Amino acid sequence: MRLSTFLPILAASLATAAPLEQRDTVEDYNAPPGGDVTILNYALTLEYLERKFYMEGLANYTQADFVAAGFADPFYDNLKEIYYDEQACFTLAGALGTAAVHEATYSFPSTDVKSFLALSSVLEGVGVSAYLGAAAEIVTGAYLTVAGSILTVESRHSSYIRAALKESPFPKPFDTPLDFNQVFSLAAQFITSFAPGDPALPFKAFPALTIQPSQYPYTAGSSPVTFTHAMKNAVSAGLIKADTPVYAVFFSGLDTYYVKVRTTSGNSGDFKIDMIPAGGNGQLAPTGQVYVVLSTADGTTTKVSDENTISGVGILEVNPVGQRDGVF
Numbered sequence: 001m002r003l004s005t006f007l008p009i010l011a012a013s014l015a016t017a018a019p020l021e022q023r024d025t026v027e028d029y030n031a032p033p034g035g036d037v038t039i040l041n042y043a044l045t046l047e048y049l050e051r052k053f054y055m056e057g058l059a060n061y062t063q064a065d066f067v068a069a070g071f072a073d074p075f076y077d078n079l080k081e082i083y084y085d086e087q088a089c090f091t092l093a094g095a096l097g098t099a100a101v102h103e104a105t106y107s108f109p110s111t112d113v114k115s116f117l118a119l120s121s122v123l124e125g126v127g128v129s130a131y132l133g134a135a136a137e138i139v140t141g142a143y144l145t146v147a148g149s150i151l152t153v154e155s156r157h158s159s160y161i162r163a164a165l166k167e168s169p170f171p172k173p174f175d176t177p178l179d180f181n182q183v184f185s186l187a188a189q190f191i192t193s194f195a196p197g198d199p200a201l202p203f204k205a206f207p208a209l210t211i212q213p214s215q216y217p218y219t220a221g222s223s224p225v226t227f228t229h230a231m232k233n234a235v236s237a238g239l240i241k242a243d244t245p246v247y248a249v250f251f252s253g254l255d256t257y258y259v260k261v262r263t264t265s266g267n268s269g270d271f272k273i274d275m276i277p278a279g280g281n282g283q284l285a286p287t288g289q290v291y292v293v294l295s296t297a298d299g300t301t302t303k304v305s306d307e308n309t310i311s312g313v314g315i316l317e318v319n320p321v322g323q324r325d326g327v328f
Contacts, residue, residue: 031137032180033202039134040092040143041101042180042201043150046130047089048103049187050123054083056108057116069113071164082157088150095143102195121165122315124158125289126178126186133177162288167317171288174253178291178313181206181306185313207237209294209311212270220285221278221321227261230294230311232269239310240296248273249295249304252286252318255279258299278321290318 032038063076093100110116131151138144159169178186184203194200212226225248234240248271250257257279261271271294279285293312297304 051086129178130183219319230271
C-alpha cells in the first residue's frame with residue numbers, strides 16, 4: 001500500500017520558485033480545550049489504535065507468513081516487541097485515571113504481510129509526527145517526559161520498519177510535526193466508532209484527500225501528483241469556487257512547500273501538480289514520509305492553517321531528488 005504517483009521534469013525553476021516556509025512557528029500548534037488532559041487523551045487514542053493494529057496483525061499473520069514474504073528471523077519477534085511497547089496506552093490511561101477515554105473500534109485495510117507492514121510504517125511515522133506536534137503544548141513537566149519517552153521509541157519503531165521495507169530509516173535530519181486536526185484526520189479513517197459515553201475530542205477531520213495511485217515511486221523534483229476529484233469535492237462542499245486558487249502544501253521535516261494546483265482535462269474534477277518540489281534556496285527537498293494538504297493559502301500572503309485547509313491529509317513516500325529506483 002504505497003500512498004502516492006507522477007511525470008517528467010517540468011523545469012527545476014518551478015520547484016525552486018515554490019514558496020518555502022520554515023515550520024518553527026505554526027499558528028495551529030495551540031493547546032486544545034482541556035489542556036493536558038485533552039492532549040493525553042489524544043495520545044491515548046493513537047496508542048489504542050496502534051496497539052489494536054499490531055494485535056490484529058500478529059493474530060492474522062504468522063512467523064511463517066513473514067518469512068515467506070522475505071522477512072527473516074527475528075523480524076516477527078521484533079514486531080511482537082513493538083506490540084508490547086504499544087502497551088504505553090496503559091501508562092497514559094493510568095495518568096488520566098477516570099478522565100481517560102476508552103478504546104474505540106477500529107478497521108484496518110491490510111490484507112497481507114506486505115500491506116500490513118506498509119500501513120505499519122505509515123502509522124509509526126504519524127505517531128512520531130503527532131507526539132512531536134503536541135509536545136510544545138504540554139504544560140505539566142511529568143507528562144512531557146512521558147510523552148517524550150514515547151516519542152523517541154515511536155521513532156525507533158518507524159526507523160526499524162522503514163529499513164525492513166528498504167526505505168531510508170532516517171530520510172531527513174528533522175522529523176515532521178503535525179497539528180492536532182491533521183493527525184486526527186489521519187487517525188479518523190481507521191476509527192469506525194468511539195466508545196459509548198466517552199467525551200468527544202475537540203478535533204475535526206478535514207475532508208478526505210485521495211491521491212491517485214502511481215506505478216512509480218514518487219521522486220522530489222520530477223514526479224507529478226494527481227488529487228482525485230479534489231476540485232469537484234471541494235466545490236460541492238462549498239469550500240471553494242471553481243476559480244479559487246488552490247495550493248498543494250507539503251510538510252517534510254520542518255519545511256513547508258506550496259505548489260499551485262491546476263485542474264485536469266475532462267470532467268473528473270481532479271487537481272494536479274506537475275512536480276513535487278525539489279527544495280532549493282538552502283532548503284532540503286521533501287523526502288521520506290511526506291504529508292500533503294490542499295489549501296487556499298499561497299505561502300506568501302497567507303500561511304497554511306486549519307482554517308484554510310480544504311482537504312487532507314495525504315501521505316506520499318518520496319525519494320530524494322534524482323533517485324527513482326532503489327532504497328527510498
